[in-house]
Amino acid sequence: MTAEFFAPVASPQHPRTRFADRHVGPSPDDHARMLAAIGYSGVEALIDDAVPAAIRTTRPLDLPPALSESAALARLRELASRNTVLTSMIGLGYYGTITPGVILRNVLENPGWYTAYTPYQPEISQGRLEALLNFQTMVGDLTGLPVANASMLDEGTAAAEAMALAHRASKRKEPGAFLVDADALPQTIEVIRTRAVPLGIDVVTADLSDGLPDGDFFGVLLQYPGASGAVRDLAPVTAQAHERGALVVVAADLLALTLLRPPGEYGADIAVGSAQRFGVPYGFGGPHAGYLAVRDGLQRQLPGRLVGVSVDADGATAYRLALQTREQHIRREKATSNICTAQVLLAVMAAMYAVYHGPEGLAAIAQRVHRRAVELASGLRAGGVEVVHEAFFDTVLARVPGRADEVVAAALERGINLRRVDADHVGIACDETTAPEHVAAVLEAFGAAPAPAGDPADRIPGELRRESPYLTHPVFHEHRSETAMLRYLRRLQDKDIALDRSMIPLGSCTMKLNAATEMEPITWPEFANIHPFAPLDQAAGYLELIAELEERLAEITGYAKVSVQPNAGSQGELAGLLAIRGYHASRGEGHRTVCLIPSSAHGTNAASAVMAGMRVVVVKCDADGDIDLDDLHAKIDKHRAELAAIMVTYPSTHGVFEETITEVCAAVHEAGGQVYVDGANLNALVGLARPGEFGSDVSHLNLHKTFCIPHGGGGPGVGPIGVREHLVPFLPSHPLRPEAGPGEGRGAGPVSAAPWGSAGILPISWTYIAMMGPDGLRAATEGAIIAANYVAKRLAPHYPILYTGRNGLVAHECIADLRKITKETGITAEDVAKRLIDYGFHAPTLAFPVAGTLMIEPTESEDLAELDRFCDAMIQIRREIQRVADGVYDRADNPLKNAPHTAECLITEDWKHPYSREEAAYPLPSLRENKYWPPVRRIDQAYGDRNLVCACPPPEAFED
Incomplete structure (x- = not known):
């Protein structure tokens, strides 16, 4: 078949020829219906009523026009071609390795694993x-x-x-x-x-x-x-x-x-x-x-x-x-x-590598690596080169007085990167990929002859050799064939709910489409196989991609400079606060250590402030969920001389655009403090507002939320920070790569081990921005706001929506309040969360930011049918709650209190519940076509903490 056979056709039946039209789930007609349900005739009117004029940007995004998927991949191929993949024997904690194909294909490249959320x-x-x-x-x-x-x-x-x-x-x-x-x-x-x-x-x-x-x-x-x-x-x-x-x-x-x-x-x-x-x-x-x-x-x-x-x-x-x-x-x-x-995703890969190889396989790899290093050391000694250490595992340190640069250059000519330790020493690290020809080439670079024939002795002293067993659990012995490994991975995958199975409506976590085209480049050798400390001319394409991504993120957020080094949102928070700390210290105001944090803020904010050496002072929120301005001004007055910063999540974690954000920023600035805007909810701002324009000094950006890096079951993430001009000198730096920081002698030091953090997944966000273009990015934001308000409108007659902004609108998420329902019926927000599993959904964010609530974020990429399926489930659950209130269901023995229901509990002959098995398993007819069966029933959390077991239990534990 020709390529044209697969090309999308522009027609009324198939209008989605742009990537942005496929990223945003609802069609224009669907959006029109959703807007009508909210009470609007067009998206502009909704945005004008939802987003405060004071924060709206006055200029459109100055980004390149959107690329098609094929054009974006072509551009990435061009960038990848500027990277040079050589054999790196640098070491320093990074080594060549071979990813078993069954793990590459069925974990790293599998949305069932990479689109899952943290297992809360x-x-x-x-x-x-x-x-x-x-x-x-x-x-x-x-x-x-x-x-x-x-x-x-x-x-x-x-x-x-x-x-x-x-x-x-x-x-x-x-x-x-x-x-x-x-x-x-x-x-x-x-x-x-x-x-x-x-x-x-x-x-x-x-x-x-x-x-x-x-x-x-x-x-x-x-x-x-x-x-x-x-x-x-x-x-x-x-x-x-x-x-x-x-x-x-x-x-x-x-x-x-x-x-x-x-x-x-x-x-x-x-x-x-x-x-x-x-x-x-x-x-x-x-x-x-x-x-x-x-x-x-x-x-x-x-x-x-x-x-x-x-x-x-x-x-x-x-x-x-x-x-x-x-x-x-x-x-x-x-x-x-x-x-x-x-x-998590990388921990899963590493664990499966051990499952795949088992203890014998790992030991064999280690022995082979050590053997290569021993052969190398033997050849160097035979060639008159001093080997510094008698005992080693995989890394040989050679002393070559005044010749280090010469040796490193000679190895480079042979396609091998070595580590120049100093002018007199060169380090050579062997790994799983090291072959005899690599050893021979390195010896040539030193001017030594090939390794002597024979079997040189190991260089691990007998008293330091391991005698104790490891990986004795059956899981590390049972999956030796690829068939067995494949089925094991599939069996685990089938137990979980990820985005490939259904919507994950987690408030503040932005679980949206991670497009296959965005994911494709990360396994290309030109991106995957570059050592972080290889000569930078071998990473020219990487550096260009990183520079473009940083510039585009700066344009989107309104900041002067962005650093992608923080490899999680938590590290971004820390890096941002360290920049503020460094700024105050540079002005002789190191005594400014108080960080104001609204009571509605992400809990990670307070933790990061403590780690940055700051003292947290909590600012109250009012009945509408907004920052209490009277309490804010009182706290500012009390701590004026020692005020370092305020950390604000915007839109707020309560799911609204606070009208007073510019006043909050101005008050903190007037007192000499800095403003940190948490970028967790940036998905409601892109193309409409820029934090760097409406008063923020620094933000971290969750690339695993707004910019489509998948959550991976709880990682990887990337949390770059953007700063205004005066904070640029205090961005993260790196001892081995000054180019990764704000310049020689400047910077707060590294917050990640690698110079550009998790660089290997930056192509995902680059590709997303490139394919969406300025108009598509704004359309995504508008779609997220439409979806959240549509869900709020549909659920409001059944569950109170806790907070709304002006005109009764929310931002990109809404909070369903179950506290009154719980008081009247005994059914809790947790019961609803567990019952949603029977309907095939991951629960919304539970009990945060307010206990007894569910925080729902639909995102722009869920289509109208899926949004309605979720709303239908929530509405049907509300009917079940009403049956409890009416006495039809027993208050202690009902489908909600007993949720979730496994297939095993439903087929038992000893069914004693006062509701039917059908009500438990198929509360909506649509579930008969596509039913997720949970592998376990509700878990006893307290039992697990009282009896802490954190390693694989023995097989006997699974016996009945």
């Missing part, structure tokens, strides 16, 4: 929760520590969180400093420094090869193996640290731990690192799953997310996020870290 609703998340439990088990086994979390953003972030954990856990009256091994990864050291400054922690680096220096330390970080490749016995330093009351953190390579004695056996308290080399490509620095594991006694201080094992209503084993009281929506300013620090 565990009953419809059992597949990805099991995959994350596999990840935790893998990390715990390999590190020799009993509890691991469900991933961190990267190794640098994990190390910084470990420092903060050690600081909190220290029982010393005077905690002292945090001591870092000089042989730690340089980017890790600098991320630690960035995070330490606002917390008032001193960071000391020292050569720990001969023991601890003098001084008081609450924690010690060791790299294992070191950045130089050295493998050292950790026992002496660990013992010394414990004798002096310090906790020991080991940054360990997971692949090396298949051969090396694990940190837990040395007595380490915490282990951190990256799972990148378990099947996740370089991606020019990310996204990659970091990890963090702790000894017993520290698990309740573990940052991030922790998957645990519980039971459901029938007593069956079920998974859920454990210890959720740590979540920032609850703890807010008392939070010790930001929970939005996970890389």
Whole structure:
């Protein structure tokens, strides 16, 4: 068939020839019907009534015209062609790896995995929760520590969180400093420094090869193996640290731990690192799953997310996020870290890599990697080159006095990137992709002969070799054939609800279309296989794409400059607050540390402010959900001399465009503070308003919300920050790449281990903006506002809509208030959330920002049929609630209290409920055609916290 056969045809029956028309779900006729239901004849009238004139931009988006999908891919091919993919043997925490095709195809490229949301609703998340439990088990086994979390953003972030954990856990009256091994990864050291400054922690680096220096330390970080490749016995330093009351953190390579004695056996308290080399490509620095594991006694201080094992209503084993009281929506300013620090999709890939290979396969890969490094070292020695370290795993450090540049250049001529450590030393890292010809080429570059024949001895001392078993659970042994692996992945996927199955109406989370064309480039070798520290002329296409994306985001938001380094919204928040902190310090006003945060704000805001060394002062909201101006002015007056900033979410988390936002900004500026506008709800502003124009100084932008990077089950995300001109010098910087920051000697330091953060997924947002164009971006915003108001209008007769702006309109989301219903009937918002599962829907955001409510965000990409299907479900559920109120259903035994219903509970012979099985399973006729069957019933959250199990349970646990 010819290409023309597949080309869209412009006709009344098929008018959607532009990408924007396919991204926005409803057709123009559908929008007309929706507008009529809201009470408007056109979109302009609705926007004029919904969006305050004071914030509206006076100029259209100055962006290139929209590209077609084929033209966008052609442009990306052009950019990709400017990247040069060589063999990188640089190391520094990033290694070549081979992604098994079954994982590439069925996880990374599968919308059933990449469009899923964070598993806060565990009953419809059992597949990805099991995959994350596999990840935790893998990390715990390999590190020799009993509890691991469900991933961190990267190794640098994990190390910084470990420092903060050690600081909190220290029982010393005077905690002292945090001591870092000089042989730690340089980017890790600098991320630690960035995070330490606002917390008032001193960071000391020292050569720990001969023991601890003098001084008081609450924690010690060791790299294992070191950045130089050295493998050292950790026992002496660990013992010394414990004798002096310090906790020991080991940054360990997971692949090396298949051969090396694990940190837990040395007595380490915490282990951190990256799972990148378990099947996740370089991606020019990310996204990659970091990890963090702790000894017993520290698990309740573990940052991030922790998957645990519980039971459901029938007593069956079920998974859920454990210890959720740590979540920032609850703890807010008392939070010790930001929970939005996970890389779920990449953790799933790494875990499945371990499932695919099993312990024997991983050990074989590690042995092969070590063998290549040993052959390399043997050849260098035979050629008269000094090899610095006797014991190593995969990285060889060669001493070549005055010849480092010459050797690196010679290797480059042979298509290989080596690491220039200094003028006298070159580092060579072997990995899963290293072949004999690479070893031979490197030896030629050094002027050495091919490796001598024979079988050179291993370079891991016997006393440091691992003897303990790992990955003993059956899951790491049962899926050796590709058929078995394929079916295992499919079985897990089928347990979950992702965007490929139905609408996910989560308020403030913007779960919208992640188009296949946007996703396609991320697996191209020219984007996937570039090392983050490769020479920049090998990444010319990447740099051009990043520059274009930063410029376009700046144009969209009205800021002077954007940095894409923050690799999550949480890191964007932190980076923005660090910029404000640096600005005040540069003016001699370092005493400004008070951060005002409205009570309606995202809980992550308060957590980020604390991490940035600020003191949170909460500002009240009025009965309409807006910032209480009297309380704001009172708080400003009270803290005027020490006011650093206010963090405002706009539109507000209550789902309205607050009329007073410009007054709020002006009041804070008049007092000498800065304005931080949280960009989580930017989907209601693009093309209509620019935060940088209506009074904001800095915002983070969630590319995984407004700009279409998928949520991936809870990561990856990207949270770049945009700043006005006066804050540009305080953007994130990077020690190994000055080009990634605001210039030499400037910047707040790195907030991510990689210079441009999760660069590997930036093509997604670039492609979205390129294909939408200025008109399409505005149309998406308008569509989101139409959809939210349509849903609010349809639901209002059945559920009170808690907050509305002027003219009774909402922004991009609405809040259904169930508090009165709960008081009258006993049916809670959680009951409605669980009953929606029986209707095939993921619940809206539960109990945030107001307890007893559901926050609904339909987004622009859901078509009218799906919006109506959701509204029909909510309306039918309201009828069920009425049956409870009328006494038709028992108040304790009804379809809502017992939801969700599994197939197993419905086919039991012992059905004793006063409602029928049909009412439970098929409350709407349409469900007979397309029914999602939840794998478990409602999960007992308290049981899981009382009985904390965070690794794969033994098979006996699944017996009846």
